[in-house]
Amino acid sequence: MATAESSFNKNFWLAVFSLVGTTIGAGIFSLPYAFFKAGFIVGFLELIILLAVVLLIQLIIGEIALRTSGKKRFVSYAEEYLGRKWKLFAAFSTLLGGVGVLLVYMILAGRFLASLFSLDAFTGSIIFFVIWFLVILSKPRLFGRAELFFGLSVASLIVALLVFNFIHINPDNFRGLNFTNLLLPYGVILFAISGFYVIPEMEDILGTEKLKLKRAIFYGTLISPVLYLIFIVIVLGVSGSLTSPDAIFGFAQALNSKIILIIGSLLGLLAVSQASLSYGIYIKETLWYDLGLNKWAAWLLTGVVPLGLFIFGIRDLVAVISIVGALFFGFQTVVVLLIHKKSKTSEIKPAYEINLPNFTYYAIGSFAVLGAVLEIWYNIV
16 A cells, blocks of 8 residues: 555656646746836736636646547647647647747757856857757657656755845845836746646656646646745845846846856756757657658757747847747637537546636637737737
């Protein structure tokens, strides 16, 4: 009995941290800047509201996964329940978001490598890309365990930053408000807290313990924002007006500490490396399995498109994160809600159900689409 319970606990926490480890990526580093520009209170309220919506959507995806036989991904769900046209739309939104996400990882990783090895940021990004591109050619068989390791490592480093820098926090840095930047945190927060694509993997990790998927999603969704808030309080509280779009450089400047710059850059590189590998493999497999490209073509497309955008000068970190977060969430949410309604006809009884009145589907879908439109308007117009 003890052995079975121990095994269950291990799988449960592997599932939880597969979500945590994948979610904590590039988004965390732009959150302090977004909160600084809009005001801490504005950012905090947006985080609470968006967290509730994202948690609901991720629980819905969990139910869809439980209702669907076989090992499938988001694009396959769209084809099975909505047909080929929606499959293509889902694939388009997944790939569009994926390109943006991978571009963000390139930008950030280059900055972190540059600070660690005295490189320029462009060269750092290219070095990171080459290593990442080669690694995703073959899928590492460490999913779940790798996320657990990286998730715990990042959490430990964030807590260490809090413990050693708490006395430097200035409460005055949390008092500003700027309603002209009201929309800035929206896309950044969504980018940072959404982990849609990893939910089916969580079901696989749990094996026969399907009843625990709901709780695993709940824990996995909530742990990341708690860590984010700690990180925001540390960085914004210490950095104030020096808060930078990548958090680390302004933070190190405020403390006048080379050690903080090195530790922060290592934290950043750790988080970005893990998330970029998980996401790169997901995009490659979407092109390969769901859209029918051969392995080599899928691999090349996964890397060449974000590399091309980077080389042609699309490197504004906060703008890219904001637009990608809002667009990706908007597109994916609409499709997820449609799939959820259709999946209710499945003969497979899931371990849990999310039952919503019809108006809730329209309200959430409208909210997601409007948010995407406003975020594009804010960043481009």
